[in-house]
Amino acid sequence: MFLGDGMSVPTLAAARTLLGQNQGRTGEESQLSFEDFPTVGLAKTYCVNHQIADSACTATAYLCGVKNNYGTIGVTAAVPRRDCAASLVKANQVASIAEWALQDDRDVGIVTTTRITHASPAGAFAKIANRNWESDYDVLDEDRDPTLCRDIAHQLVHSYPANRFKVILGGGRKKFLPHTMYDEEGTQGDRTDGLNLIEEWEANKASQNVTYKYVWNREQLMNVSQSPPEYLLGLFEGNHMKYHLDANNETEPTLTELTEIAIRSLSRNENGFFLFVESGRIDHGHHDNLVHKALDETIHLHLAVQRATELLSEEDSLIVVTADHSHVMAINGYTPRGSSILGRSNEVGDDGIPYMTISYTNGPGARGHVNGSRVDVTADDDFGSNAWMTHAEVPLEDETHGGDDVAVFARGPHHALFTGLYEQSRIPHLMGYAACIGPGLHYCNATSTMRSSIFLIFSLYLLNTLFRRR
Ligand SMILES: [Zn+2]
The missing domain is CATH 3.40.720.10 (Alkaline Phosphatase, subunit A)
Structure with missing residues (x-):
């Protein structure tokens, strides 16, 4: 597993x-x-x-x-x-x-x-x-x-x-x-x-x-x-x-x-x-x-x-x-085919500010608004590095x-x-x-019991047939 x-x-x-x-x-x-x-x-x-x-x-x-x-x-x-x-x-x-x-x-x-x-x-x-x-x-x-x-x-x-x-x-x-x-x-x-x-x-x-x-x-x-x-x-x-x-x-x-x-x-x-x-x-x-x-x-x-x-x-x-x-984690629309999955959307929000193709509903990546509007996360100094946190909406220490x-x-x-x-x-x-382990085991046993029962019935049938012929 x-x-x-x-x-x-x-x-x-x-x-x-x-x-x-x-x-x-x-x-x-x-x-x-x-x-x-x-x-x-x-x-x-x-x-x-x-x-x-x-x-x-x-x-x-x-x-x-x-x-x-x-x-x-x-x-x-x-x-x-x-x-x-x-x-x-x-x-x-x-x-x-x-x-x-x-x-x-x-x-x-x-x-x-x-x-x-x-x-x-x-x-x-x-x-x-x-x-x-x-x-x-x-x-x-x-x-x-x-x-x-x-x-x-x-x-x-x-x-x-x-x-x-x-x-x-x-x-x-x-x-x-x-x-x-x-x-x-x-x-x-x-x-x-x-x-x-x-x-x-x-x-x-x-x-x-x-x-x-x-x-x-x-x-x-x-x-x-x-x-x-x-x-x-x-x-x-x-x-x-x-x-x-x-x-x-x-x-x-x-x-x-x-x-x-x-x-x-x-x-x-x-x-x-x-x-x-x-x-x-x-x-x-x-x-x-x-x-x-x-x-x-x-x-x-x-x-x-x-x-x-x-x-x-x-x-x-x-x-x-x-x-x-x-x-x-959400995958946000509508970037064209082949765009970097880790990159920004080709579109911008109604506020004119870019958003990421992948973002989170919550987590430590939430940025405070500046002058009443969202910040452009693509302008971060470490944007694109492994340690860069993508955008999140609700601020939480842990997503x-x-x-x-x-x-x-x-x-x-x-x-x-x-x-x-x-x-x-x-x-x-x-x-x-x-x-064939655990609580399911009885199914396996049932299958083999059924197989032996079928074999037994078949053997009896065979014996019966042979006996009648004699
Ligand atoms: Zn977890």
């Missing part, structure tokens, strides 16, 4: 146009790799108590198959946000498709460009009343007891199902390290309980007598890529991984490289695997009105999916590509998510199940059905 965090339908149209324009074409006619998949559907993203969702309740929907409350992960809607006690009640906890896969002796991996403890990947393993409780300090900071409500990093290392994940690749070392320590690149740890969870992960694996490796940069990752250990933990940044536009590709792996090594590693299990890959910073680019970065991160998801389609057979591997929620539906693309066995418009929480049930 591939997730573009915040990859709204307009983001797809803008990213494919940028992709084509980067290749010297007009752009609009381009296609992202997964836009070529045979089935596309739409998912409704609202959560139980919010019209416009976040990455926590949506992760619970598309990984665990139930909708729940905004800001909560792996628990039902019986758990209000920050209600530590309610989240500990077993009946309020839900299993993810990663757990369904493990129960069928398949392997599991998670890959992201954000902190590995961030909401989307956490949907595969965490049961927590607040997505922000990524380290024990984050739990303490809200006056909850981290020895009762374990933080997400702790759950990743010590709790089922994540303690059985074979591949864990992303950013976010600081959530694993004590605050008295600095990581390999100088980021200070977050933890106040003194735990070094990276060392504890290594010690756990050593005690199980399995092969394992912790890597923190691209070179170390490439060194294990040909024969990966059974268990691989890669944390490539203290915080989120850098935007690809800002990253040093010599020292930092790309999403495509992470995806490839994850697939190579997990493919060794003959029973198969579940892999979750997130391009997590599309969302961050949008939140900061940095549209070029949001679109570039979308293009990197396209590249990672393209690599996966080369490595995995359409005959036996289902690939689903979707987003968790939308954003309030918001959008409430519109997201697209779901599917290729491989049972891909046609993903057509139509449905609740986001249906997605893992469809994947489970296709893979």
Whole structure:
């Protein structure tokens, strides 16, 4: 499963146009790799108590198959946000498709460009009343007891199902390290309980007598890529991984490289695997009105999916590509064909001032009016640079998510199940059905029971016929 965090339908149209324009074409006619998949559907993203969702309740929907409350992960809607006690009640906890896969002796991996403890990947393993409780300090900071409500990093290392994940690749070392320590690149740890969870992960694996490796940069990752250990933990940044536009590709792996090594590693299990890959910073680019970065991160998801389609057979591997929620980015009319998708419209507002082809309804890019009129954002000193914020209407420190539906693309066995418009929480049930794991398993059993019944009836018929002839 591939997730573009915040990859709204307009983001797809803008990213494919940028992709084509980067290749010297007009752009609009381009296609992202997964836009070529045979089935596309739409998912409704609202959560139980919010019209416009976040990455926590949506992760619970598309990984665990139930909708729940905004800001909560792996628990039902019986758990209000920050209600530590309610989240500990077993009946309020839900299993993810990663757990369904493990129960069928398949392997599991998670890959992201954000902190590995961030909401989307956490949907595969965490049961927590607040997505922000990524380290024990984050739990303490809200006056909850981290020895009762374990933080997400702790759950990743010590709790089922994540303690059985074979591949864990992303950013976010600081959530694993004590605050008295600095990581390999100088980021200070977050933890106040003194735990070094990276060392504890290594010690756990050593005690199980399995092969394992912790890597923190691209070179170390490439060194294990040909024969990966059974268990691989890669944390490539203290915080989120850098935007690809800002990253040093010599020292930092790309999403495509992470995806490839994850697939190579997990493919060794003959029973198969579940892999979750997130391009997590599309969302961050949008939140900061940095549209070029949001679109570039979308293009990197396209590249990672393209690599996966080369490595995995359409005959036996289902690939689903979707987003968790939308954003309030709009593509404004009416520039001519082939105009830079990152540029200004060829038209001006009724006030005579230019506007951008892409703008946001809200966010930090909002500029105050000068002498009662809008400012010309194309006159900014940094106009056209990667760090330039495009125009937004309502001033907000963070641009918001959008409430519109997201697209779901599917290729491989049972891909046609993903057509139509449905609740986001249906997605893992469809994947489970296709893979014969989880709650969908009884359908597979029913099919084989039916096959054996038909065989039995046919055998009886045959015997009967033979007997009569005699
Ligand atoms: Zn977001």
